[in-house]
Amino acid sequence: MMKNQTVRIDSLSVYDDVEVRYSTWLKMITDLMEPQNLFLVLGRGTGKTTDYLSERLMNICYEMPHSYIALVGNTYTNLLKNVVPAIIEGWNRKGWIEGIHYVVDQPPPDHFKKPYKTPYEYKHTISTFTGNFFNYISMDTPSSGAGNSYQHLAGDETKYLEKNRIDRLFPALRGDATMFAKSPYYLGVTFTTDYPNIIMPGEYDWILDKEKEMKLQQIKYLLQISLELNKTLAGTIRAAKKRNKKLLATLQNKMKKLSVLKTRLRINSTFFYKASSFVNVNILRLDYFKTALAALGEIEFNTAVLSQAPMVEAGQRFYLAFDNRHIYEDGIIRENYYRYRTGDDAETFSTDLKYCIPDKPLEIGADFGNMISMVVAQLQGNTIRVLKNIFSLSQKTEKICERFLKFFAHHKKKVIDFYFDRSANAYQDVGRDWANEMKKFLEAWPDGTPTGWTVNLMSRNQGNIEQQLEFNFVKALMNENYRELPNLLIDKYQCRQLISSMNVAKQIVKKNAKGISRIYKDKSSEKLPKEKLPMYSTNLSDALKYLLCRRPWLRIYQNKKSTFSDTELT
Incomplete structure (x- = not known):
């Protein structure tokens, strides 16, 4: 039913064909209340994007036509491949048709209403027949939100959006108040997510603080009035069908009064709600939860499905000095993504990296085993930039080499300095030389044709790097104790799994063979199911270990220490 539609006896046919939809109780009350600000923390399988977010955006378009709306995501590729297509899928389910109700990545047709100001470009935007204009803003391309004003902000997967970056977007909530202020949606925000696991790097729980901004009494009144208004609307429809003019007039008058009261209550309203996936149990069925528990494991199941706070693991971090100063966020050239349309399988390549210097060699650190891990870096002055x-997840080195060659296909200086695990040397004696095998697949295609790359094996004959030595050395490097050692910078979005691996790595203290207490990296995470290894295991952090713990830098560290109790370098 269209918003603010008055029921008239001469339009009874509108209600003869009623569309029946399934909805959960939570979806119904959010639709009924229509608060200015909506923050939902929901378990998986609840339809956060295709149901809650997409229909709310439709309602905003109806109630606040001609407005600008920002769609916020953690990365530009995630917006193009996942978030926006899911919103559009929800629109299609609810009756909107591309070309009739909305267009993507192109100027709107003449019969569409126009936004209150003319856009500069239409690439990676959505225009609707109500005159609304949607623009994409991602955290990895800060310039994507520059220069525009928006009347509403909306985002999915909010746990990946850093609070200070979101806070910098709020000043963009502005615009022509004389045109839009009549709508309670004006200057509002809509954010949905599953429960943030702050143990994991790159996940943020600021959305949980929004519960404090909810005025509970206001929301109770708003829900009460919304339910009464809905009940009156239903009565109005029945009265119209029975052609009861007297009752119809009474109910329509009541609707007007309730609508005014509801609008007043909606202004400056905030609704926060946290619900598990069981809110949608009638659709998901019990088997979904059994399968999810088996696939995710208890810890992730508790957060992703049950929306429970994660349990903080015992122990200390192995990388004590690693923090946000070692992470950079602006590594993507946004304009390069204009080669993709919304919904394309957008990919990133080295030519999209702002800080990748194409005419300088690359450096690789690698770790082998049940998962093959590779970190790619460049030494730029006194900075090692990952x-x-x-x-x-397979033990086929050709697979990971194919991925490298694809990503860095257009790199000009095709020279690699390769640092690797001591086990890659040790395996020479048992017939599998991991390092030389990777060198072979990086330098030649399967048919023997040269790739153009030259690989220098930098760790041949290097001895074991004890974990106590790694602990001390990396701490000194990250603390920038010695100017002869490089500064470390890691791309937040291209190295998400590496950052996670470093943050979940724990230190344990135990005695070595000589009975001396030493610090070790807890490697138990490497026994997790394969699909969890990239984010939750120490594998990728070990690849960084071999990149950083190279002999020249270790010798600098050794020489700078007045006393040095770690294993001698070989």
């Missing part, structure tokens, strides 16, 4: 992490 540009990309790549991994393969």
